[in-house]
Amino acid sequence: METLKLSIWQLRELYKKKEVKPSEVVMSLIEEIYKKDKEIHSYLYINEKAIEQAKKVDEKIAKSENLRELEGIPISIKDNICTKEIPTTCASKILQNFIPPYDATVIERLKNAGAIIIGKTNMDEFAFGSSTENSAFGPTKNPFDLNRVPGGSSGGSTASVASNLCFASLGSDTGGSIRQPSAFCGVVGMKPTYGRVSRYGLVAFASSLDQIGPITKNVRDNTILLKIISGKDKKDSTSVNIEVPDYEKHLGEEIKNLKIGVPKEYFIEGIDREIKEKIFKVLKLLEKEGAIIEEITLPHTSYGIATYYIIATAEASSNLARFDGVKYGYRSKNYKNLFEMYTKTRGEGFGEEVKRRIILGTYVLSSGYYEAYYLKAQKVRTLIKKDFELAFEKVDVIITPTTPELPFKIGEKKDDPLKMYLSDIFTVNVNLSGLPAINIPIGFSLNKLPIGLQIIGNFFKEEEILKVGYVIEKNIKEEKYE
Numbered sequence: 001m002e003t004l005k006l007s008i009w010q011l012r013e014l015y016k017k018k019e020v021k022p023s024e025v026v027m028s029l030i031e032e033i034y035k036k037d038k039e040i041h042s043y044l045y046i047n048e049k050a051i052e053q054a055k056k057v058d059e060k061i062a063k064s065e066n067l068r069e070l071e072g073i074p075i076s077i078k079d080n081i082c083t084k085e086i087p088t089t090c091a092s093k094i095l096q097n098f099i100p101p102y103d104a105t106v107i108e109r110l111k112n113a114g115a116i117i118i119g120k121t122n123m124d125e126f127a128f129g130s131s132t133e134n135s136a137f138g139p140t141k142n143p144f145d146l147n148r149v150p151g152g153s154s155g156g157s158t159a160s161v162a163s164n165l166c167f168a169s170l171g172s173d174t175g176g177s178i179r180q181p182s183a184f185c186g187v188v189g190m191k192p193t194y195g196r197v198s199r200y201g202l203v204a205f206a207s208s209l210d211q212i213g214p215i216t217k218n219v220r221d222n223t224i225l226l227k228i229i230s231g232k233d234k235k236d237s238t239s240v241n242i243e244v245p246d247y248e249k250h251l252g253e254e255i256k257n258l259k260i261g262v263p264k265e266y267f268i269e270g271i272d273r274e275i276k277e278k279i280f281k282v283l284k285l286l287e288k289e290g291a292i293i294e295e296i297t298l299p300h301t302s303y304g305i306a307t308y309y310i311i312a313t314a315e316a317s318s319n320l321a322r323f324d325g326v327k328y329g330y331r332s333k334n335y336k337n338l339f340e341m342y343t344k345t346r347g348e349g350f351g352e353e354v355k356r357r358i359i360l361g362t363y364v365l366s367s368g369y370y371e372a373y374y375l376k377a378q379k380v381r382t383l384i385k386k387d388f389e390l391a392f393e394k395v396d397v398i399i400t401p402t403t404p405e406l407p408f409k410i411g412e413k414k415d416d417p418l419k420m421y422l423s424d425i426f427t428v429n430v431n432l433s434g435l436p437a438i439n440i441p442i443g444f445s446l447n448k449l450p451i452g453l454q455i456i457g458n459f460f461k462e463e464e465i466l467k468v469g470y471v472i473e474k475n476i477k478e479e480k481y482e
């Protein structure tokens, strides 16, 4: 069905004109998922109740009632975001049978806008990873090359959007998990400013870094979803009470005299030549549109990965203490006493990468090492953030590659965690600083793999990065670029 390729706003128009029924769209979508997703494996759960919900929207349309913003639009959700009466597993054996009794705030907001939850998407277990290979239920494949990874940890979400198996998705980003897989799958993925979107109902990974964000086929759809999920939530004290702009209205604005910083530390040796070349082409194009390109420096960039993996694992080890066989999901069958119940449950329930991170996190927090690692990392984090603050005194947005390389082969890095951790080299500092950033697809490599570019904005300036992203997207579509 060609309709499945449409964007949110196009589908909305068709509904309004009564040219297609939501139930037809949902049914053909589910059929398509059963067919195509056997290979891609972007979904862990398909919500068949979606058909009933869509039929109710059919009736509304038949009666010419007003439609809400996302009425009848099927959206997939990363499986670490709680959905009432729909399993939420974090792609972990330990939560295999967990069905939340409540919706995350972002889900509540999507539902209030009329969206239909079509299913839950695959991910690295507890969002630990950059390839979706760490799922306890098997990896997701990159729709552009089934031998390659879709990126991670929101690889199921980005693959489902890229292969038109939903109209948009929500992911989570702690160190790059929305942007990196968006780059690998050629879709638009936004990590909003820390505090912009409520995390109530997101299974916590690293609480000082986690953000939920929209993954979409294009920039306009991204603005639509972002507006709906953003804003203060009294259930999440880290969400901020700052007015949410109408992001869509900023699309199409000129970028004349907009200052774009290009940090030299992001174009170092080792980055893929094709990615670099494509980004420079885009910068030229933006210059033609009137933007001013300036080289900048973010001197503490190279400390990002080490800092991130200390802070993220420390917080994760603490957050994951709650999975003890008592409150949620899996409990071991063979134990002699309470202590063994805990250790066996966690030993059997968690995968290898999860255990590695719990051990690492516990180590950096332990007395004796706390000051040398955790405290030091917090200090470096401040330096990294200050780099950005200084840069934003001079420029409006910053452009970098999203990833240093093209999608890699399945299995290529699985047994070398350090190599895998380097996939996040261009994304983690954004989380450490709390800034917003977006991946914009900018074409393909010679072997037809997607390439992405990252736009980083100042705090709560999502509209700026969306606006620039829209200019890039438009030029690429009109082929002013190649």
Ligand code: GLN
Pocket: 127, 128, 129, 130, 152, 153, 172, 173, 174, 175, 176, 177, 178, 205, 312, 424
């Ligand atoms: N890939 C990074 C990690 O493994 C980021 C994960 C994320 O953003 N959830 O920690």
